[in-house]
Amino acid sequence: xxKQITVIRxxxxxxxxxxxxxxxxxxxxxxxxxDDTSILHIGGHYTGPFAVEEHGQGSMLLPGLINIHCxxxxxxxxxxxxxxxxxxxxxxxxxxxxSGLIEISQxxxxxxxxxxxxxxxxxxxxxxxxxxxxxxxxxxxxxxxxARTYAAPGFREASWHVENSHRxxxxxxxxxxxxxxxxxxxxxxxxxxxxxxxxGGVIAPSQVETCSEDLLIEATAAAKSRGVPITIHAAQTMxxxxxxxxxxxxxxxxxxxxxxxxxxRLILGHCIFLDSHSWTRERTQTDMELLSKRGTSVAHSxxxxxxxxxxxxxxxxxxxxxxxxxxxxxxxxxxxxEEMRRALICARIAGKSVFDIKTGDILDMATLGGAKALGxxxxxxxxxxxxxxxxxxxxxxxAMQPVYDPLRNLLQCAAERAVEAVYVDGQCIAxxxxxxxxxxxxxxxxxxxxxxxxxxxxxxxxPQGRSLxxxxxxxxxxxx
Numbered sequence: 001x002x003k004q005i006t007v008i009r010x011x012x013x014x015x016x017x018x019x020x021x022x023x024x025x026x027x028x029x030x031x032x033x034x035d036d037t038s039i040l041h042i043g044g045h046y047t048g049p050f051a052v053e054e055h056g057q058g059s060m061l062l063p064g065l066i067n068i069h070c071x072x073x074x075x076x077x078x079x080x081x082x083x084x085x086x087x088x089x090x091x092x093x094x095x096x097x098x099s100g101l102i103e104i105s106q107x108x109x110x111x112x113x114x115x116x117x118x119x120x121x122x123x124x125x126x127x128x129x130x131x132x133x134x135x136x137x138x139x140x141x142x143x144x145x146x147a148r149t150y151a152a153p154g155f156r157e158a159s160w161h162v163e164n165s166h167r168x169x170x171x172x173x174x175x176x177x178x179x180x181x182x183x184x185x186x187x188x189x190x191x192x193x194x195x196x197x198x199x200g201g202v203i204a205p206s207q208v209e210t211c212s213e214d215l216l217i218e219a220t221a222a223a224k225s226r227g228v229p230i231t232i233h234a235a236q237t238m239x240x241x242x243x244x245x246x247x248x249x250x251x252x253x254x255x256x257x258x259x260x261x262x263x264x265r266l267i268l269g270h271c272i273f274l275d276s277h278s279w280t281r282e283r284t285q286t287d288m289e290l291l292s293k294r295g296t297s298v299a300h301s302x303x304x305x306x307x308x309x310x311x312x313x314x315x316x317x318x319x320x321x322x323x324x325x326x327x328x329x330x331x332x333x334x335x336x337x338e339e340m341r342r343a344l345i346c347a348r349i350a351g352k353s354v355f356d357i358k359t360g361d362i363l364d365m366a367t368l369g370g371a372k373a374l375g376x377x378x379x380x381x382x383x384x385x386x387x388x389x390x391x392x393x394x395x396x397x398x399a400m401q402p403v404y405d406p407l408r409n410l411l412q413c414a415a416e417r418a419v420e421a422v423y424v425d426g427q428c429i430a431x432x433x434x435x436x437x438x439x440x441x442x443x444x445x446x447x448x449x450x451x452x453x454x455x456x457x458x459x460x461x462x463p464q465g466r467s468l469x470x471x472x473x474x475x476x477x478x479x480x
Contacts (some may be wrong), residue, residue: 003035004051006426011056012395013406015063015363016042017381023364024063024381026406032061033220034388037428058396060406063382064126064148064389065336066370069231069269069299069328071130072113074104077454079332081472083307089166089239091279091306097162098471101461105107108450110137118435119146119334123416126389126424127370127379129328130173131204131231131269134187143196146429146437148379148389152202152231153187154209155180161463168239173210181215185222192226198424201228202267209243210235213259215324220261229265229374231299232256235287236270237310238279244444250276252288258293264295267373269328271298272305272312292322298372300365301330302346303339314350315343315365316357327362328371337415344411346370359408388426394418 014027030043033050041048081102104112113130120128127148132138134153142149155401157177158170188201192473203223205211211219216232223230228270234252235241241251248255253274256262273280274287291298300312312318329339340362347357367380379387399414410418422430429436458468 003037003042005033005035005049006044006052006054007031007033007041008054008056008061009046009048009143011059011061013060014042014382015407017060017063017383017386019383023368024360032056032382034426038378039384039386039388042382046315047477056392058394059412059420060389060393060395061382061392061432062124062382062407063367064387064408064422065124065329065340066121066326066367066374066465067125067128067336068267068297068326068370068373068378069131069301069330070116070120070128070334071131071331073109074102074112074454075109075331076112076334077104077451078102078322079271081468084475085160085472087165087309090162090168091302092235093239093310094308096160096168096239097165097337100330101458101471102454103176103457103461104450105453106135108446108453109135111443111446111450113138114145114438116448117141117147118440118443119332120295120329120336121145121147121422121430122419122433123334123338123388124393124419124422125336126391127374128268129267129374131200131206132204134183134358136263138187138192139191139199139437140374142199144437146198146424146427148198148424150200150374150386151187151191152200152204154204154206155184156206156208157215164464168243169214170210170243177211177215179217186411188226188228192228198270199225201215201232203228203280205230206235207240208242208256209231216256216261220259220266222247223265229267230263231267231269233269234271235268235273236305240278241273243284244391245281251282251287257290257397260294260408261338262290262294263296264297265375266277266294267297267299267326269299269303269314270305270330272310277313288318288321288323291318295324296342297324297369299324299328299373300325301328301339301344302342303333304330306342306346311346312349314356314360315347316351316353316355317363319357319361324369324372325365326373327366335416336366337411337419341411341415359405359411362411363407378411387424389424390417391423393423394420408434 371380
C-alpha cells in the first residue's frame with residue numbers, strides 16, 4: 001500500500017541539514033515532500049506523486065526542537081511563587097528548601113503534564129524527555145500529545161531536608177528507593193514496549209548524591225542492557241558539589257568516572273559546577289576533559305538556574321572542549337525558544353564575549369545536540385531520510401518583521417508567537433497555538449483548582465510551619 005505523501009510547495013526558507021558541514025543552512029524557495037515515516041525530498045520542485053499539497057510561501061520550515069530535560073509533575077504549579085526566593089546558606093539555591101512544599105494531587109498530574117506538553121509543543125518542540133514520577137495518565141497523555149517523547153521515571157534513596165533554613169540534610173531510605181527503582185524499570189519497559197513508535201524510556205536516577213553507588217552502577221547496567229539512555233542530575237548546585245567533596249573528595253564528574261558510569265549513553269542534567277567553575281575550590285580543568293573523552297552529554301537549562309543567579313561557565317567553553325550540549329527547559333515557562341534565547345545571552349555573559357557562541361550554535365544544540373544525546377541521527381534535522389518532525393514559522397508575523405535573518409528574529413524577538421504549526425511524523429499536532437491531541441484549556445481549569453489545594457497545604461508541608469506569605473511575600477505590597 002502506497003503511503004500518503006504530503007508536499008509543501010515553495011517554502012520561503014527551509015532550515016536544512018548540510019551534510020558537508022554537519023550543521024544547518026538556509027535553503028530558500030524550495031519544496032519539501034514527506035510521508036509519515038521520513039522526508040522524501042527537499043529543495044527545488046518536487047515532481048513525484050502526492051496526496052496532499054500545501055503552500056509554504058511566507059513560512060520558515062524549522063527542524064523540530066529537542067528538549068532533553070524537562071519535568072512535569074508539580075512544576076507547572078510552582079509558577080510565580082518562589083521565583084524571588086532562595087536559601088542564603090545554600091548559595092541562594094531555592095530548590096532544596098522550597099521545591100518540596102508544592103503538593104499535587106494524583107488527579108491534577110494529567111493536567112500538569114498537558115500544560116507542559118502544550119507549552120513545549122507550541123514553542124516548536126517535537127521531541128522531549130520528561131523526568132517525573134510515574135502515574136497512570138503519564139504514558140497515555142504523552143502518546144495523545146502526538147509529540148515524540150521519552151518517559152524518564154525518577155527514583156532516589158535519599159530525600160532532602162533543610163534544617164532551620166541553613167543546613168541541608170539527606171534522609172536515607174534505601175528500601176523505598178529500591179522499590180521506586182523497580183517501579184521505574186517497569187515504566188521504562190512499558191514505554192519501550194508501547195505500540196506507539198513515538199514513545200521510549202530513559203533510566204533516571206534522580207540526583208547523583210541521592211542514590212548510592214550500588215544503585216547508580218545497577219541503573220547504568222539496566223540502561224545498557226535495554227539499549228536506552230540514562231540521565232542523572234549532576235554538578236547542578238554548589239550544595240551537591242560540596243556534599244560530594246565531603247563524602248568522596250571528588251567532583252560529580254570524577255565520582256561518576258570512578259564508578260565507570262561516564263559514557264556516550266549518559267545525559268548529565270545541568271552540569272554547571274565543574275572543577276573549573278569560578279565558584280568551586282579546585283580551579284582545574286579535568287572535568288571537561290573527562291566529559292569530552294567519554295562522550296557524555298550535558299542538558300543545559302539556563303532559565304531556571306539564572307533565576308537563582310547561577311550560570312554555566314560557559315556553553316562556548318564546553319563545546320570548544322568537544323562536549324555535546326543539548327537544551328532542556330527543566331521547569332516553567334516550558335518555552336524552548338525562550339530557553340534558547342537565554343542560553344545565548346547567558347553564554348555571552350559567562351564567556352565575557354559576544355563571540356562565545358552564535359545563534360546557529362544554539363540551534364545546533366537544540367536539535368542536533370539533543371538528537372546525539374538520545375543516540376539518534378534521524379531527528380533534529382531536515383534531511384532526506386530523516387523523520388518529518390518540524391515547525392512552520394510565520395515570517396509575516398509582526399514580531400518577525402522586518403526579516404533579514406529569520407532565525408535571529410525568531411529567537412531574539414518573536415519566539416512562540418510566530419510558530420504557526422508543528423508536525424511530528426508528518427502529522428500536524430498543533431496549529432495556530434492550539435494542540436490537536438490534548439485539551440489544554442480544560443487542563444488549565446483543573447490546575448487552577450490544584451493550585452488552591454497546593455497553596456492551602458504549604459504551611460503543613462513546611463518544616464517550620466511558615467505560611468505562604470512568610471515564605472514568598474508578594475512582589476508588590478497590597479494597598480488597603
